[in-house]
């Protein structure tokens with residue numbers, strides 16, 4: 001194609017491509033938020049390279065083909081790399097690998113060449129400086145010459161050793177890839193979506209965005225990992241091959257990829273590389289290709305490098321996993337916070353190892369931006385090889401029958417008028433008792449990292465809400481055996497199990513409860529901080545925005561959301577009902593602090609001679625205990641007065657310790 005353009009046309013197209021690429025570089029490297037896929041970006045780059053090859057007179061040092069990419073962002077100190085961190089030349093088909101092999105052999109006539117093949121991890125290249133075996137500085141690649149000093153952030157990655165296990169050479173620069181495993185990527189994007197933040201396009205941007213955080217505590221919460229794949233500058237050690245370097249790194253405590261292999265011919269290299277084309281989807285992290293490197297370091301040195309990449313290595317990139325299919329309809333799902341999410345439903349296609357037929361479209365703006373219409377042919381891929389996404393529509397295949405999508409102005413589940421707050425992309429159902437929201441919140445409340453009530457799955461929650469048995473999370477604790485037995489698939493055994501699990505969940509740690517309440521923007525980490533800091537729900541409920549933001553890591557957004565949650569009378573009612581049920585509303589330390597009765601739960605039944613109910617309650621509370629209205633497994637003591645009621649029988653059934661008035665007084669430290 002390059003050949004057919006006139007000089008003038010080529011010049012114009014080159015300019016255009018450079019401008020476009022510069023914009024995408026900015027989105028990708030500076031904002032960590034690309035708007036096109038890597039495959040599309042690579043196509044632009046290839047076109048530019050082809051044109052520059054055909055018209056070399058237009059090559060300038062400022063062409064994006066001439067540099068590594070990635071400008072350091074403001075906010076971090078910069079670091080000059082001891083040895084430039086280069087990019088890698090790309091190969092897209094076996095023929096490109098053969099060309100690479102030919103170039104290498106031409107530069108090393110008559111020599112035997114071995115190749116090391118390693119997975120190309122889709123993450124962020126970083127350089128780690130070790131002085132006398134101690135980690136002293138970590139930097140991003142940046143533009144290859146100068147990167148950003150992100151030492152405190154990299155220190156949070158557990159697989160980066162802070163000290164070498166065996167040796168302590170004066171100075172070594174370890175290089176490798178910081179990355180986010182698929183599972184962490186999916187979780188992070190789910191959370192961002194819930195909180196109304198834009199999801200990351202792929203694990204590489206997620207890793208970059210996580211490492212380039214001014215607050216390293218945010219990085220710490222992001223579950224990053226690291227593979228070492230080489231060394232830059234080094235003193236006081238010596239190696240003759242890349243393979244030795246990898247072994248040495250593994251001995252010092254680094255994670256080195258276990259799928260590295262050593263080969264002596266390019267045919268073996270090609271076989272191995274291609275064998276990963278489909279197998280790669282089973283890995284817990286994303287690889288976007290395989291890197292082939294000349295093994296001998298001495299040969300590497302003689303081969304040298306171009307401005308952009310070494311001549312002794314090449315990255316084979318796997319073809320993008322994309323498929324074209326037809327968009328049948330757009331469904332709306334309503335989440336826990338009321339956000340309406342449009343979901344694309346399309347004819348099933350195979351992508352990255354599985355069949356997919358649905359993909360989130362995130363929000364209305366995105367649908368407009370991408371001009372996606374119902375009935376369109378669309379290109380679908382999987383972000384991070386796991387999250388199905390619509391890349392773009394194919395307007396050239398339209399028939400005129402396609403429908404422009406409009407977000408409903410009423411909640412499809414409860415019919416409430418939807419709202420879209422200023423500056424937000426999300427449309428919400430504002431009705432806090434919307435069944436869709438309620439189901440999601442209950443499901444969240446019962447989830448593993450919240451109150452962990454295993455028997456309370458999606459199907460059961462559906463029924464509980466649809467039958468009006470549960471109108472808030474607190475109602476879970478008032479479910480009766482008879483009610484549960486009437487539900488589908490609930491026998492006596494599963495009912496008993498569920499009731500036991502519900503009972504057990506009453507004693508869960510405070511941070512799980514706070515997380516489980518589903519306060520907007522309060523994830524697991526924030527919930528832990530809030531629990532630790534305030535010690536009890538009551539104190540958290542009374543906290544002012546200033547008190548909240550005084551906690552490091554709790555920003556104004558979280559603070560405002562916590563305030564709004566506890567300002568809502570319906571939410572306070574839920575808390576009261578939880579208290580009534582005997583759900584623990586304090587941290588362990590708090591219970592210890594409060595008195596000798598250390599959060600013990602009392603139930604009073606029958607009339608006492610020495611004091612009224614109110615007096616007894618006050619005495620118990622002064623000593624750190626608590627009075628509940630009904631007997632449960634969480635009850636520690638039942639105080640039995642005259643004419644005890646049904647609570648007496650229930651307590652006997654459960655084998656709870658019972659106290660008569662004398663024993664009770666003794667426990668309170670009162671003389672009898």
Ligand SMILES: NC(=O)c1ccc[n+]([C@@H]2O[C@H](COP(=O)([O-])OP(=O)(O)OC[C@H]3O[C@@H](n4cnc5c(N)ncnc54)[C@H](O)[C@@H]3O)[C@@H](O)[C@H]2O)c1
Nearest residue numbers: 024025028034036037038041087088118120121125229291
């Ligand atoms: N979508 C967009 O808008 C956009 C914009 C800019 C760049 N990009 C993407 O970024 C790519 C360019 O980035 P690049 O310059 O980092 O090149 P690259 O990703 O093609 O390859 C070089 C990088 O591979 C990594 N790597 C992983 N495993 C490795 C191993 N075992 N040994 C050595 N290196 C290993 C290192 O980080 C190294 O810097 C483009 O191909 C494009 O896909 C996309």
Ligand SMILES: [Zn+2]
Nearest residue numbers: 411414429434
């Ligand atoms: Zn609704």
